[in-house]
Amino acid sequence: MKKFVNNINNMLVEILSGFATAHSDLVELHLDPNFITRKNKAKNKVAIISGGGAGHEPLHAGYIGFGMLDAACPGQVFTSPTPDQMLAAAEAVHADKGILFIVKNYAGDVMNFEMAAEMLALEHATVLTSDDCAVINSTYTTGRRGVAGTLIVEKCVGSLAETGANLADCKALGDKINARTASIGVALTSCTVPAAGRPTFDISDSELEMGVGIHGEPGRRREAMREADAIVKDMVEAILTDLKPPKNQEILLIVNGLGATPLMELYLIYNSAAKLLAQHDLQIARSLVGNYTTAIDMAGASITVCLLDDEIKQHWNAPVHTPALRWSL
Amino acid sequence: MSIQTSLICDSATTIYKSIVAHEADIEGLDRAIGDGDHYLNVKRGAETIAGMVDELKNLAPDEAFNKIGMKLLSTIGGAAGPLFASLFMGMAKYTKEHEEKATELNHHLIAAATFAYGVQSMLMRGKSNVGEKTMLDVLVPASTTFTTAASQNKPVAEICHAVMDAADKGLEYTRDLIATKGRAAGLGERAIGHLDPGAKSCQVMIHAVCDLLLKKS
Numbered sequence: 390m391k392k393f394v395n396n397i398n399n400m401l402v403e404i405l406s407g408f409a410t411a412h413s414d415l416v417e418l419h420l421d422p423n424f425i426t427r428k429n430k431a432k433n434k435v436a437i438i439s440g441g442g443a444g445h446e447p448l449h450a451g452y453i454g455f456g457m458l459d460a461a462c463p464g465q466v467f468t469s470p471t472p473d474q475m476l477a478a479a480e481a482v483h484a485d486k487g488i489l490f491i492v493k494n495y496a497g498d499v500m501n502f503e504m505a506a507e508m509l510a511l512e513h514a515t516v517l518t519s520d521d522c523a524v525i526n527s528t529y530t531t532g533r534r535g536v537a538g539t540l541i542v543e544k545c546v547g548s549l550a551e552t553g554a555n556l557a558d559c560k561a562l563g564d565k566i567n568a569r570t571a572s573i574g575v576a577l578t579s580c581t582v583p584a585a586g587r588p589t590f591d592i593s594d595s596e597l598e599m600g601v602g603i604h605g606e607p608g609r610r611r612e613a614m615r616e617a618d619a620i621v622k623d624m625v626e627a628i629l630t631d632l633k634p635p636k637n638q639e640i641l642l643i644v645n646g647l648g649a650t651p652l653m654e655l656y657l658i659y660n661s662a663a664k665l666l667a668q669h670d671l672q673i674a675r676s677l678v679g680n681y682t683t684a685i686d687m688a689g690a691s692i693t694v695c696l697l698d699d700e701i702k703q704h705w706n707a708p709v710h711t712p713a714l715r716w717s718l
Numbered sequence: 719m720s721i722q723t724s725l726i727c728d729s730a731t732t733i734y735k736s737i738v739a740h741e742a743d744i745e746g747l748d749r750a751i752g753d754g755d756h757y758l759n760v761k762r763g764a765e766t767i768a769g770m771v772d773e774l775k776n777l778a779p780d781e782a783f784n785k786i787g788m789k790l791l792s793t794i795g796g797a798a799g800p801l802f803a804s805l806f807m808g809m810a811k812y813t814k815e816h817e818e819k820a821t822e823l824n825h826h827l828i829a830a831a832t833f834a835y836g837v838q839s840m841l842m843r844g845k846s847n848v849g850e851k852t853m854l855d856v857l858v859p860a861s862t863t864f865t866t867a868a869s870q871n872k873p874v875a876e877i878c879h880a881v882m883d884a885a886d887k888g889l890e891y892t893r894d895l896i897a898t899k900g901r902a903a904g905l906g907e908r909a910i911g912h913l914d915p916g917a918k919s920c921q922v923m924i925h926a927v928c929d930l931l932l933k934k935s
Contacts (some may be wrong), residue, residue, distance in 0.1 A: 471792045472791055503843075585754060
């Protein structure tokens with residue numbers, strides 16, 4: 390393993406400190422328990438809190454700011470944060486309209502957020518994201534995994550919350566988006582958890598893992614490496630089989646890098662996916678290409694499709710100002 | 719008289735020592751079918767609680783259980799944190815509600831029911847049950863055996879031997895299971911032939927507490 394490390398045990402705090410200092414105009418870091426909030430606390434709105442293990446940057450802390458999250462709770466690498474973090478974050482950002490937790494569907498995250506919710510004396514609700522259509526059950530989950538589609542939920546629910554909408558409406562929009570979103574990932578190499586010091590799984594130069602999870606969990610199949618168009622075709626078909634969109638449906642298309650695939654290859658994947666989706670008479674109304682939900686240093690990419698409607702489109706378009714996502718502001 | 723705080727404190731110390739003594743066994747199993755961090759997580763939890771004994775010793779038993787649960791919740795993390803926390807917080811709740819009812823005649827049964835309530839809380843938190851290659855494959859039969867032996871008014875030594883035997887059998891039972899919960903769940907049939915590391919650490923803890931009780935009795 391060759392990584393930028395001082396002391397493995399201190400990595401998380403150094404990462405969080407760097408992030409918070411670099412974006413000190415937008416966010417503020419709180420330590421012990423660890424959580425990150427907006428620099429300027431919002432008033433009279435549903436407070437939106439997400440969190441999860443480190444290693445998926447910029448998810449979730451990168452999405453703190455106007456139009457998205459109020460706080461994020463980072464865990465150790467690929468390890469769920471703990472309820473004391475969520476409770477402290479909730480107390481810090483509560484703005485009189487309740488707390489909405491956005492939680493990716495992994496056993497550890499679900500249980501820790503569930504216990505925090507039970508102990509929280511404030512009005513609260515939870516949206517579970519489960520957009521990964523690769524597998525029903527995997528190493529870390531019961532049910533589908535939450536992956537890059539989580540970012541769409543955080544963006545749109547964040548926008549709705551800024552309008553002063555109530556907790557039930559924010560939850561309903563989150564659940565609706567999750568139901569209309571599907572993702573699938575493919576890995577060309579494994580990721581390496583710094584504390585483990587070795588790759589999570591073995592994969593040769595002539596293989597790919599179709600349906601890989603963002604922690605390096607096994608996917609649908611180990612397959613032979615082949616040309617990009619053929620790989621993307623299988624990914625797009627898996628998504629369309631899951632979503633069954635009607636003809637002329639407007640969609641949001643995200644091509645997401647898993648950490649070690651350059652942007653130039655992501656655009657090549659986008660080009661291939663866009664052509665295929667057009668052949669299926671789908672209208673790509675909005676797009677995003679880049680590293681938005683990563684798996685440390687995995688080479689690979691995921692494709693996410695969200696079936697838009699007027700409400701989702703309006704909130705996707707709305708102004709946002711966070712370290713990792715910014716437009717119309 | 720329910721489970722006394724002094725026993726909780728002594729158990730915390732002996733559990734920590736026992737976990738450290740079984741490092742190689744637990745780590746080996748987790749490296750085979752887990753992701754290699756189970757020993758470190760359980761050790762971190764046990765070490766933290768053992769280090770809290772001075773804080774715990776003056777608390778009522780239910781407060782001690784609750785404090786242990788809350789501490790484990792913030793120190794272990796992942797799925798194991800909420801699961802162990804639920805076990806202790808469940809025992810805290812049962813102890814608080816039944817403290818008054820315990821007498822010299824039924825305190826073994828109250829202790830068994832306290833443990834059973836904790837195991838039940840863990841089972842509900844994980845939405846799991848026996849047969850899924852998890853800690854529950856040791857904890858559930860150990861708890862059932864404890865309740866049966868206590869309800870038959872068996873002496874402490876006999877109860878302890880029966881509970882340890884049930885834990886050993888439960889652990890062995892995980893060898894041939896396919897995991898459907900926990901980290902080994904992605905392995906499918908590849909997990910067959912390996913004992914579950916979580917079940918192993920629970921069996922170690924049960925032996926530690928039973929050995930302590932045997933020495934005391």
